[in-house]
Amino acid sequence: xxxxxxxxxxxxxxxxxxxxxxxxxxxxxxxxxxxxxxxxxxxxxxxxxxxxxxxxxxxxxxxxxxxxxxxxxxxxxxxxxxxxxxxxxxxxxxxxxxxxxxxxxxxxxxxxxxxxxxxxxxxxxxxxxxxxxxxxxxxxxxxxxxxxxxxxxxxxxxxxxxxxxxxxxxxxxxxxxxxxxxxxxx
Amino acid sequence: xxxxxxxxxxxxxxxxxxxxxxxxxxxxxxxxxxxxxxxxxxxxxxxxxxxxxxxxxxxxxxxxxxxxxxxxxxxxxxxxxxxxxxxxxxxxxxxxxxxxxxxxxxxxxxxxxxxxxxxxxxxxxxxxxxxxxxxxxxxxxxxxxxxxxxxxxxxxxxxxxxxxxxxxxxxxxxxxxxxxxxxxxx
DNA sequence: CGCTTCATTGACACACATCAATGACAGTGG
DNA sequence: CCACTGTCATTGATGTGTGTCAATGAAGCG
Numbered sequence: 001x002x003x004x005x006x007x008x009x010x011x012x013x014x015x016x017x018x019x020x021x022x023x024x025x026x027x028x029x030x031x032x033x034x035x036x037x038x039x040x041x042x043x044x045x046x047x048x049x050x051x052x053x054x055x056x057x058x059x060x061x062x063x064x065x066x067x068x069x070x071x072x073x074x075x076x077x078x079x080x081x082x083x084x085x086x087x088x089x090x091x092x093x094x095x096x097x098x099x100x101x102x103x104x105x106x107x108x109x110x111x112x113x114x115x116x117x118x119x120x121x122x123x124x125x126x127x128x129x130x131x132x133x134x135x136x137x138x139x140x141x142x143x144x145x146x147x148x149x150x151x152x153x154x155x156x157x158x159x160x161x162x163x164x165x166x167x168x169x170x171x172x173x174x175x176x177x178x179x180x181x182x183x184x185x186x
Numbered sequence: 187x188x189x190x191x192x193x194x195x196x197x198x199x200x201x202x203x204x205x206x207x208x209x210x211x212x213x214x215x216x217x218x219x220x221x222x223x224x225x226x227x228x229x230x231x232x233x234x235x236x237x238x239x240x241x242x243x244x245x246x247x248x249x250x251x252x253x254x255x256x257x258x259x260x261x262x263x264x265x266x267x268x269x270x271x272x273x274x275x276x277x278x279x280x281x282x283x284x285x286x287x288x289x290x291x292x293x294x295x296x297x298x299x300x301x302x303x304x305x306x307x308x309x310x311x312x313x314x315x316x317x318x319x320x321x322x323x324x325x326x327x328x329x330x331x332x333x334x335x336x337x338x339x340x341x342x343x344x345x346x347x348x349x350x351x352x353x354x355x356x357x358x359x360x361x362x363x364x365x366x367x368x369x370x371x372x
Numbered sequence: 373c374g375c376t377t378c379a380t381t382g383a384c385a386c387a388c389a390t391c392a393a394t395g396a397c398a399g400t401g402g
Numbered sequence: 403c404c405a406c407t408g409t410c411a412t413t414g415a416t417g418t419g420t421g422t423c424a425a426t427g428a429a430g431c432g
Contacts, residue, residue: 040319040326040371048320049299060296063289091288092281102277102284103249105291110246112298113235119305119343122421124388130232134224150410157305159389164412308389310420336378345421350380 003087005080010034010073018070023061025084029053032077038069050074059105062087119157124166131156132176132185143183189276191266196220196259204256209247211270215239218263224255236260245291248273305343310352317342318362318371329369 005028010016016034017024027034029051036048036057048069051057061067062084091101114134121127135143145152153163167183170176177184191214196202202220203210213220215237222234222243234255237243247253248270277284300320307313321329331338339349353369356362363370 038320040322044315044319044371046316046319047303048296049303059292060289063285063292091285102288102291103246105288105295106246106249109291109294109298110234112295112302116298116302116305117233117235119302122387133232134234148410160411161390161413162388165388168412308419334378346379347381347422348420351420354380 003082003090005082008079008081010077010079012073012075012077014073016071016073016079017058017067019067021067023058023064023067023084025082025087026056026058026061027051027071027082028056028080030078030080033074034077034079035072035074036069037072062091115155124158124162125170127156127158128163128166128170129175129185132183136185141185143185145181145183189268189272191268194265194267196263196265198259198261198263200259202257202259202265203244203253205253207253209244209250209253209270211268211273212242212244212247213237213257213268214242214266216264216266219260220263220265221258221260222255223258248277301341310344310348311356313342313344314349314352314356315361315371318369322371327371329371331367331369 007030008016010032016027019038031053034051034057036051038046038048040046049057058067058071118127118130118134121130132143137144149163149167150160153160156163158166167176167178171178174186177186193216194202196218202213205224217239220237220243222237224232224234235243244253244257277287304313304316304320307316318329319326323330335349335353336346339346342349344352353362353364357364360372363372
């Protein structure tokens with residue numbers, strides 16, 4: 001982005017914006033976690049998304065007048081704020097930046113749809129294999145595991161225990177091979 | 187869109203494009219269903235997305251040289267084809283069109299993230315209630331059910347039977363009230 | 373009227389979530 | 403340098419919620 005954001009610190013539990021507030025722009029998490037929640041008439045709250053470091057949120061606020069959910073810091077957090085007016089002006093004027101942003105959104109849409117379709121696979125074994133196939137590198141067989149296994153478990157919608165078990169089972173059946181930070185399909 | 191697409195008929199099982207093909211553009215389903223699948227080195231296939239009438243797919247192909255998955259018609263289908271070059275030219279020249287497209291992508295990103303977060307709720311009862319809260323109309327209590335209940339079941343990742351049961355249970359507990367095509371939270 | 377699909381309810385089994393315990397490992401502080 | 407602490411990875415035991423199979427009624431449709 002050719003934009004220079006302002007940085008904002010948030011204490012745990014602090015509110016970044018609330019439903020009905022005039023939109024100020026979109027944000028990127030630098031540190032901590034930001035929860036986007038919506039409250040129903042019954043008072044029941046629904047978590048729409050939990051943004052983690054590196055993730056962008058409230059993008060649609062660029063095209064709306066008010067926010068449609070609340071944003072609260074789960075833990076002590078730092079966020080980069082990209083003002084709406086500047087971002088929109090960039091979309092209007094800067095051809096390269098505009099295509100970048102549009103292309104990035106398009107790529108995210110496909111990624112998210114893949115992730116959602118993956119969740120439709122009930123079996124832990126099949127879901128994990130499908131994820132590995134989708135994440136496989138150039139050779140189509142090797143998958144790099146970046147980060148913790150428990151985080152992988154969360155991204156594919158399994159509990160860590162089930163993931164560990166399933167990995168062990170697949171390895172015992174020689175369907176995969178586990179290396180340091182990598183998994184190879186066989 | 188100010189674009190006039192070409193229409194294409196597909197027989198059940200017919201392939202619209204395959205992995206590695208040069209990108210021709212993006213598509214909108216008019217009738218039928220189109221499956222986007224990826225094949226792993228092992229031959230295992232992974233369904234990335236099933237596009238239904240009104241849904242757009244292969245948007246990211248506008249920003250890539252080749253397709254990264256196969257598109258096959260599940261049933262006899264009709265798709266509208268929007269050529270890449272024209273679409274990109276329109277994005278360059280027509281400010282309104284590109285803002286529309288970007289806004290639509292941004293909205294889809296948020297919707298998909300909400301849908302994905304919803305899937306993290308294990309309990310059928312809680313997941314359904316969260317969905318209803320998120321979908322509630324202006325009064326925050328009334329949800330219009332467009333389409334079949336079994337389709338609702340699919341979108342929130344439940345089997346139809348479980349959805350029917352959960353709805354009946356919630357109504358018996360007076361947590362919701364069911365009307366003709368509507369559900370009201372109480 | 374058959375035929376099809378949807379909505380609904382019942383019965384049952386199993387896969388996954390949950391709780392619990394252990395070892396490995398890194399970081400920390402005395 | 404060594405207890406101490408915390409987190410992650412791993413495996414075991416157990417229960418339950420959800421999926422699955424099955425049957426029925428209702429409604430739309432040719």
